[in-house]
Amino acid sequence: MPITLDRESRLEGAVLVRVISRPQLSLTDELPVRRVGPPATITIDGFDLPTDQQGELEALGYRLAGRCRHPRRDLRATIDVLVTGAHRTTDPAWWTALRGRAERIYDLGMGPVRLVLADELDVHLAAVDS
Numbered sequence: 001m002p003i004t005l006d007r008e009s010r011l012e013g014a015v016l017v018r019v020i021s022r023p024q025l026s027l028t029d030e031l032p033v034r035r036v037g038p039p040a041t042i043t044i045d046g047f048d049l050p051t052d053q054q055g056e057l058e059a060l061g062y063r064l065a066g067r068c069r070h071p072r073r074d075l076r077a078t079i080d081v082l083v084t085g086a087h088r089t090t091d092p093a094w095w096t097a098l099r100g101r102a103e104r105i106y107d108l109g110m111g112p113v114r115l116v117l118a119d120e121l122d123v124h125l126a127a128v129d130s
Contacts (some may be wrong), residue, residue, distance in 0.1 A: 008123060013085025016106040016117060017098055021047055021077035029059055030079065032097035034061025037090035041065040041124045046077030063092075065127035068120040078103075082124040 019030060021044070041063050049057070054064055068080070070100055081098065088095045099105065106113050114121065 010128075011108045011121065013082075013113065014087075014108045015083050016108060016120070017102045018084055018104040018106070019079045019081065019098075019101050020103045023047070023077070027053060027060060030101065031057075031060055031062060031081070032094050032101070034087075034091055034094045035086060036094070039063040040087055041082045041127045043068040043080045043120055043123055044078070045069060045080075058104050063127055064105045068121045068123055080120065082121070 031042075037040060039058065039061050042057070044070055045063050057064055062081070065082075068130060083095065087090065106117060108114055108117070108121070
């Protein structure tokens with residue numbers, strides 16, 4: 001029987017990394033390849049991901065969790081990547097490359113951040129569970 005961890009335990013040490021999507025670039029140009037460990041989940045906002053690019057996304061080591069509308073001031077298209085502590089330790093080169101492309105990194109250890117991003121985190125966690 002699988003062990004089910006509560007939401008707080010599952011998000012311990014996790015961050016949400018926001019990357020600004022640029023329409024002139026492909027996903028391979030925007031996201032570094034994740035070669036080790038389980039895929040990282042992503043949500044997108046401000047653009048549609050064509051069905052034929054979902055295979056490309058999986059080949060890069062990511063899984064599309066869904067679309068999320070963000071309450072924000074700018075209207076730029078974004079990709080949000082849920083990065084767990086295990087993701088960072090199993091593939092440090094990937095983590096370094098992703099940080100270099102980040103527009104913002106949200107520390108999910110902070111209660112107010114989790115509250116603001118609760119709906120999006122639910123989408124990520126549901127994708128991990130499926």
